[in-house]
Amino acid sequence: MATFDPQFIWFGLVSGSLIALGALGLTLIFGILDFINIAYGEYMALGAFIAFGLNVEYGLPLVVAALVGVLAMGPIAIALDKVVFQHFRKRSATVLLVVSIGLSFILRNVIRVVWGSGSKRFDVPIEQAPTYFGIQILADQVLIILLSLVVLGGTFLLLQRTDVGIAMRAASDDSELARIRGVDTNRLVLYVWLVGGVIAGLAGVMLGLDGQLRPNMGFLALIPIFAAVILGGIGDPIGAVVGGYAIGLTQELSVIFIPTEYKAIIGLVLLVIGLLTRPDGLFGEATR
Amino acid sequence: MSADPLLAVEDLQKSFGGLTAVDGASFTVEAGTVVGLIGPNGAGKSTTFNLVTGFYEADGGSVRFRGEDVVGLAPEERAQRGMIRTFQITRELTGMRVRQNMHLGGQDHDGEKVVHALAGTAADQEREIASRAEDILKQLELWDLRDEYAGNLSGGQRKLLELGRALMTEPDLLLLDEPMAGVNPSLTDDIIDMIEELKGRGLTFLIVEHDIDMIMDISDTVIGMHQGRVLTSGPPEEVQQNEELLEAYIGGAV
Amino acid sequence: MAYATLLTTVGIIAAIYALLAIGMNMHWGDTGLLNFAHAGFFAVGAYASTIVTTPTTSGLLAERTVGFAFPVVVGLVVAAVLAAVVGVVIALTSVRLQGDYLAMVTLSAAEIIRLIVKNESWLTSGAQGINNIPRPAAGAFPLQVGGFTVGYDLFYLGLMLAIVGASYLVFTRLSSSPFGRVLHAIREDEDVPRALGKRTATFKLKSFGLGAGLAGLAGALWSHYFFAINPTMFLPALTFSIWAAVIIGGAGSYAGAIVGTAFIVGIRQVTRFLPSDIPFGNELPFIRLILIGVALIVVLYFRPQGLLGDRERMAAGQDMGGS
Numbered sequence: 001m002a003t004f005d006p007q008f009i010w011f012g013l014v015s016g017s018l019i020a021l022g023a024l025g026l027t028l029i030f031g032i033l034d035f036i037n038i039a040y041g042e043y044m045a046l047g048a049f050i051a052f053g054l055n056v057e058y059g060l061p062l063v064v065a066a067l068v069g070v071l072a073m074g075p076i077a078i079a080l081d082k083v084v085f086q087h088f089r090k091r092s093a094t095v096l097l098v099v100s101i102g103l104s105f106i107l108r109n110v111i112r113v114v115w116g117s118g119s120k121r122f123d124v125p126i127e128q129a130p131t132y133f134g135i136q137i138l139a140d141q142v143l144i145i146l147l148s149l150v151v152l153g154g155t156f157l158l159l160q161r162t163d164v165g166i167a168m169r170a171a172s173d174d175s176e177l178a179r180i181r182g183v184d185t186n187r188l189v190l191y192v193w194l195v196g197g198v199i200a201g202l203a204g205v206m207l208g209l210d211g212q213l214r215p216n217m218g219f220l221a222l223i224p225i226f227a228a229v230i231l232g233g234i235g236d237p238i239g240a241v242v243g244g245y246a247i248g249l250t251q252e253l254s255v256i257f258i259p260t261e262y263k264a265i266i267g268l269v270l271l272v273i274g275l276l277t278r279p280d281g282l283f284g285e286a287t288r
Numbered sequence: 289m290s291a292d293p294l295l296a297v298e299d300l301q302k303s304f305g306g307l308t309a310v311d312g313a314s315f316t317v318e319a320g321t322v323v324g325l326i327g328p329n330g331a332g333k334s335t336t337f338n339l340v341t342g343f344y345e346a347d348g349g350s351v352r353f354r355g356e357d358v359v360g361l362a363p364e365e366r367a368q369r370g371m372i373r374t375f376q377i378t379r380e381l382t383g384m385r386v387r388q389n390m391h392l393g394g395q396d397h398d399g400e401k402v403v404h405a406l407a408g409t410a411a412d413q414e415r416e417i418a419s420r421a422e423d424i425l426k427q428l429e430l431w432d433l434r435d436e437y438a439g440n441l442s443g444g445q446r447k448l449l450e451l452g453r454a455l456m457t458e459p460d461l462l463l464l465d466e467p468m469a470g471v472n473p474s475l476t477d478d479i480i481d482m483i484e485e486l487k488g489r490g491l492t493f494l495i496v497e498h499d500i501d502m503i504m505d506i507s508d509t510v511i512g513m514h515q516g517r518v519l520t521s522g523p524p525e526e527v528q529q530n531e532e533l534l535e536a537y538i539g540g541a542v
Numbered sequence: 543m544a545y546a547t548l549l550t551t552v553g554i555i556a557a558i559y560a561l562l563a564i565g566m567n568m569h570w571g572d573t574g575l576l577n578f579a580h581a582g583f584f585a586v587g588a589y590a591s592t593i594v595t596t597p598t599t600s601g602l603l604a605e606r607t608v609g610f611a612f613p614v615v616v617g618l619v620v621a622a623v624l625a626a627v628v629g630v631v632i633a634l635t636s637v638r639l640q641g642d643y644l645a646m647v648t649l650s651a652a653e654i655i656r657l658i659v660k661n662e663s664w665l666t667s668g669a670q671g672i673n674n675i676p677r678p679a680a681g682a683f684p685l686q687v688g689g690f691t692v693g694y695d696l697f698y699l700g701l702m703l704a705i706v707g708a709s710y711l712v713f714t715r716l717s718s719s720p721f722g723r724v725l726h727a728i729r730e731d732e733d734v735p736r737a738l739g740k741r742t743a744t745f746k747l748k749s750f751g752l753g754a755g756l757a758g759l760a761g762a763l764w765s766h767y768f769f770a771i772n773p774t775m776f777l778p779a780l781t782f783s784i785w786a787a788v789i790i791g792g793a794g795s796y797a798g799a800i801v802g803t804a805f806i807v808g809i810r811q812v813t814r815f816l817p818s819d820i821p822f823g824n825e826l827p828f829i830r831l832i833l834i835g836v837a838l839i840v841v842l843y844f845r846p847q848g849l850l851g852d853r854e855r856m857a858a859g860q861d862m863g864g865s
Contacts, residue, residue, distance in 0.1 A: 036642050038649070087843055094576065094641060095846075098789070099839055101578070105782050106835035109828040111705045117828070219778070223653060226646040234642070266651040272635045275643060343733065367739035375737075382731040384723075391720070392727050393738050399720030400740070402748055406715060414720060457738055 007135050008252045014141045015224075016248025017148035018203055023228035023240035024155060025199035031172030031235040032192045033085070035096035040200055041218030041225070042107035046188060047073045048208035048217065049115050049199025056123050057139060070201035077197025078190060104219070113214045120213040145150075145207045151202060152241055155195065159237060164191050172235055224251060224267035231274040246270075289377060292355045294319040294461055294492050295371075301348035302332075302516075309335040311516035312349070317461070317509075322483060322493040322504035324524070327513035328537050333496045334376055336513070337463055340494075341373045342366045353461070368395075370460030374467060376496070378446040382439030389438050389449055390421035393456025417456070424452045427482065429475065441469040451479070457484075462486075464495045468502065480506055504528060512536075526535055550695040551706050554767055556807040557702035561760035562784045563799035564709050564790070565753035570785075571794035572717050573749040574729030576641045578781055579632060579648035580757055582655035584626040585760025585776035589659060589666055589763040591617030595766075596675050605663035605670065614678040618762045622823045625758020625802045626751040628655075633750040637743045652778060671772025675765050698767055705763070706800070709756060716752070725749055779831055783810075788839040792847060809833060 026040050051069030053058045060068075084103055088096050129136040159165035164187075171188055207217060214220075224247045231246070232239020247267055254266045293316035310332045317323045325333050338344040338345040340351055342363035351358050354363045358366050367373075394417035399410030419484050425431040428448045433441065451467055468476050483493060483506060501512060503524070510527040511522045514536035514540060520527050527533065562580060569575040595617040598609035606736050612620075632651045636644040666672070680703075683694040716722050724745050727735040732742050765771045783806050791802020810830055 011551070036645065038645075077674070080782075084839060091846075095842060097576065097642065097645060101782065102835040103839040105779070106832050106839075109831045109835070112828040113825045113832070186834060189862070199862075223650040226650060230643065230646065259661070261657060262654075264650075264657065265654050268647070268654055271647065271650065274646070275635050275639060341737070343737075359597075362736070363733075364736045364741050366738050367737055372739075373737055375733075376863065379731050379734045381727050381734055381735075383730050384726055388723055388726070392723055392735065392740075394720070395739060397720050400724055402721055402752070405719035405721040406712065410720065453738070 002255050002257055004030035004253075006133070008255065009249065010135045010137065010141070012249035012252035013245070013253055014144050014248070016245035017145050018207055018210070018221070018244075019224045019228050019248045020152060020244025020261070021199055021203040021206075022150055022225040022243040023204070023232065023244045024152065024237055025196040027157075027229050027235055027237055027240040028168070028172075028192055028199075029196045030229070031237075032168060032188060033096075035093040035100070036220070036234075038097065038100040039080075039083075039104040039107055040100075040196075041220075041222040042104050042111070043197055043217035043218070044204030044207060044221060045079060045213075045215065046076065046107060046204065048204035048213050049111050049120075049215075050201075051205050052122060052208065052213050053115060056120070062122055062124055066205045067135065069205050070198055073197040073201030073204075074194040075197070077193040077200070081189070081193050095247060106137055108215055108219065115215075117215055120208075124209070140209050144210060146215070147202070151199065155199070156237070158195070166196055168192060173263055199230070220264065221266050223271075224248070227267040227271035227274070230271055250272055292352075293317055294354060295340070295494070296352040297336075297340060297349070298352075299349040300336065300346055300351070302335055302339055302346055304346060308367055309516055310339060313513065313516065313518050314349075315511050315518050315521050317492060317494055319460075319492050320487060320490055321508040322487055322495065322506055324507035324510040325494060325496045326498075326500065326510060326527075327519075327533075330515070331513040331536075332516040333513055334465060335516075335540070337373060337465055341371060341463060342354065355430065367457070369508065371463070372453050372454045372457045372459035373463035374450045374465055375471075376449045376465040378443070380438040380441065380446045382437065384438060386425070386437050386438055386441070386449060387418075387421065388473075390425060390434075390456055391417050393421075393453045395457055399528060406532050412533065420453075421456060424455050427478075428452050444472050444475075448475070448479075459491065461492045461494065464497075464528050466496055468497060468499055476521045477504070547693070547695055549853040550693075550699050552807065552811050553699050554695070554702050555811075556804055557699070557706050558760050558764050559784065559787070559807055560706050560800045560803045561709055561763070562757050562780075563803045564706075564713050564796055565760070566784050566788050567794070567796055567799040568713055568717070568725075568749055568753040568756075570788060571792075571799065572722060572729065573725040573746060574641065575633075575746060575750060576645035577648050577750070577753070578645055578778075578785075581627055581755075581776045581778060581780040582648075582652040583754040583757035584761040584764070584780065585655055585659055585773075586628050587761030588771050588776070589672075589761075590758065591621035591762030592675050592765045592771060593665065594620050595651050596672060599674075606667040606672065607664045614676055614766055617766070618759060621762035622759040625761065628754030629715055629754025629757075630751045632688040633747055635748075637746045638795075649778075652781060654694075656773060656776065656778075657775070666763045666773075669773060671790070672765075672768060673770040675769040675771065677766055677769055702763065705759075710796055710800070713752075713756075717796070721748075723846035728785075737863035740743050753810075782831070783834055786834045790841045791837060792821045806834060809837075824833075 022040070022044060026037065029037050029040070047069045050072055051065045054068055055062050080103065084099060085096065088099055126137055127140070129138050136178060159169055166210035168191065169190055171185060204218065207221060227241055228243035228247050232241070232243035247270055249262045250270060251266045258265070291433050295317040297316070298314045313332065313336055325335055325336070335344065342358070342361055346359055347414050353366065353369060353371055357367070394413070396419065397410065398404040399414055404410045408451050422431065425434055426453065429435040430445060430448055430452065433445065438446065440442060441449065447470055451464070454462060467479065471479070480502070487493065495503065507524055509522065510524050511518055512527055512530060512533040514533065518534045519536065520530045562584060566577065566580055569577045593608055594610050594612050595611055595614055597611045598606050632648060633644065633764050636647050660668055677694070679697070680694060683692065683697055685692045724735055724740050727743060728742050780801065787802035787806040788799045789802070790805060791800070792798025
């Protein structure tokens with residue numbers, strides 16, 4: 001328990017950015033491919049660990065390592081789709097969800113085999129935390145928030161302005177209709193994994209930057225991400241982002257009332273409240 | 289016959305996003321009658337079915353069944369009150385056998401409670417349900433297929449199974465959504481006879497059908513819908529002459 | 543001789559996991575419910591029975607302040623009931639919604655349960671775990687029967703086999719009853735039983751409670767055999783392994799669930815015997831899980847009905863095979 005401190009709002013913005021990113025990626029994939037990809041958490045973790053491996057084990061500067069880790073997740077997501085999910089495209093969403101859980105366990109344990117099961121940190125110098133307006137601000141945190149806003153903004157521009165993005169939104173609303181209108185759904189699928197994978201990689205790397213890296217970091221991050229996706233309406237990108245920040249802020253502010261170990265519970269509590277009161281999401285769009 | 293209609297629908301409203309599917313539809317269904325619901329595609333017939341039975345939540349209006357306002361009640365609660373519907377695209381429980389589909393229709397079955405199921409104390413009820421199912425399956429000429437998985441049936445056979453399953457519930461009001469579509473013509477007469485006989489025993493029907501002749505033949509009252517509204521309602525001979533409805537069919541999408 | 547004890551222990555573990563698989567099959571195989579919190583119910587049962595039967599200790603390291611000394615039977619009952627209640631409470635949030643929601647809620651709930659077990663040391667002794675859990679009828683063994691000596695492990699194995707057998711009978715009876723019929727209908731297409739007047743939400747809750755309760759009982763039986771528990775015994779990997787067992791064995795079939803469990807336990811135990819100085823020796827536990835994951839996906843692709851499942855039903859139906 002603690003008393004209110006504007007620092008919590010700052011933490012909330014940082015957490016919120018990470019959750020919003022993850023939720024956006026997950027919801028985009030759901031919108032086009034119609035299933036919840038539980039392995040998405042592991043896409044985040046994989047991006048972080050690839051960056052870690054390059055940074056700590058191969059000595060590359062963090063910026064380079066991070067870039068590789070983030071960008072690698074695009075093609076890796078596409079590859080995983082080709083090897084795994086594509087074969088189940090004709091099956092029900094439930095089967096895909098179960099397959100994704102299988103994949104999630106495979107990836108999580110691949111991480112343990114390759115990088116070990118302990119917790120790790122990126123090779124960054126310890127920073128001073130200058131204080132502005134009574135809030136301690138780390139450069140990493142500023143980076144996270146700014147970069148997230150840039151990527152979120154960029155993704156929305158993609159969705160609103162580019163042909164691919166518009167096609168994605170059309171397919172998300174009604175994939176049958178989109179197919180009839182001549183939208184190349186195969187190319188679309190490729191794009192959605194590319195964008196979703198890169199977003200996951202970025203969220204993972206930043207998650208690692210903000211704290212430590214652990215093989216189950218992706219899985220743990222999924223709880224607030226699920227909450228954000230559901231509260232925002234499954235398949236609704238705006239809802240996912242708004243939900244992400246809402247949950248991030250609530251999570252960090254919750255330490256006023258509950259012990260910090262249980263911050264993750266806030267995600268679940270909000271999820272439950274959301275489900276009970278607004279099963280169609282905050283924006284009423286989560287019909288399936 | 290009581291003064292209250294069995295089903296009274298007033299000013300029903302339903303929109304999806306920007307699209308208005310049902311726009312102030314009102315009609316009544318008297319007990320012990322067969323009421324046909326017709327209209328061109330997109331008229332809102334299936335949506336009306338879903339609203340009346342609770343599968344869609346109405347944006348406005350009222351649905352009174354036996355005088356009771358059922359808006360807000362879940363589909364299963366309306367079904368328990370005697371309002372049973374079939375689906376336009378058959379919802380066969382494909383992974384279950386024909387017989388199991390039928391037995392599912394049994395009402396107030398103690399065997400569905402855990403304690404009774406374990407103790408086996410509902411065997412009598414189960415026998416009674418099995419016997420009724422056998423009668424209906426034989427009438428619908430599905431008895432030979434009783435142990436087949438429902439997923440292996442032809443389209444017409446599935447329609448019949450859906451009808452049979454609904455009949456198992458001993459409903460008061462049966463809402464049939466295109467019950468004849470895909471059914472072997474040799475059977476349609478038998479089904480019409482079945483409907484007449486059940487009507488004689490007090491069952492009430494609300495039927496959506498595209499076969500206008502059949503509807504005019506079998507119905508006591510016909511309701512014509514177009515663009516979410518009820519254009520006309522009355523005896524078949526009258527409705528057949530209705531200009532607006534004719535225009536709707538010719539002018540609108542078929 | 544040591545070999546025999548080892549086999550017996552493996553058998554007991556397999557039997558306890560079989561109970562978990564039976565409960566999971568009611569959820570998934572019979573009702574089509576996506577429950578990813580099963581290890582959580584297992585933990586609730588294990589800890590509930592332990593707390594109720596194991597008094598607290600005093601001493602420097604003693605963190606737990608809650609403990610009783612009821613007989614083991616009481617512990618078993620409390621475990622099953624509490625796990626069932628927790629299961630129903632969790633399910634209440636999502637039974638009226640699409641299955642994906644239940645998946646996400648249970649996934650999150652399992653993690654919360656793990657957090658509670660790890661952090662509330664006044665209740666659970668946290669990461670330390672709880673020791674000196676009483677073993678039922680321990681004093682009576684070793685027992686001389688005829689010329690044969692029955693050790694405690696053998697007795698417990700016999701006990702477990704009896705419980706598994708009884709559970710199998712109970713659950714298959716429920717599955718083939720009118721109650722089970724409604725569950726199967728829910729699995730196939732929930733709108734249909736609703737249109738026929740069945741309160742599907744209530745049926746789902748009952749199914750959930752029954753499966754969770756059995757998982758709780760399994761947890762209690764686990765803790766009383768191993769007489770010590772700690773949070774690392776109840777990880778998501780366990781839920782996942784049981785899922786794999788149920789699907790590989792044949793979703794919808796209780797016999798399949800038990801066979802699948804044998805397969806999974808088999809993999810885990812066989813790989814235990816590989817010498818640890820082979821390459822990747824230290825990573826064996828992780829490689830095992832990778833193998834299970836691969837096996838799950840492969841089975842789902844090639845033989846969605848699992849080892850013992852009904853191919854005909856799969857082809858006709860819609861749950862795992864068709865679109």
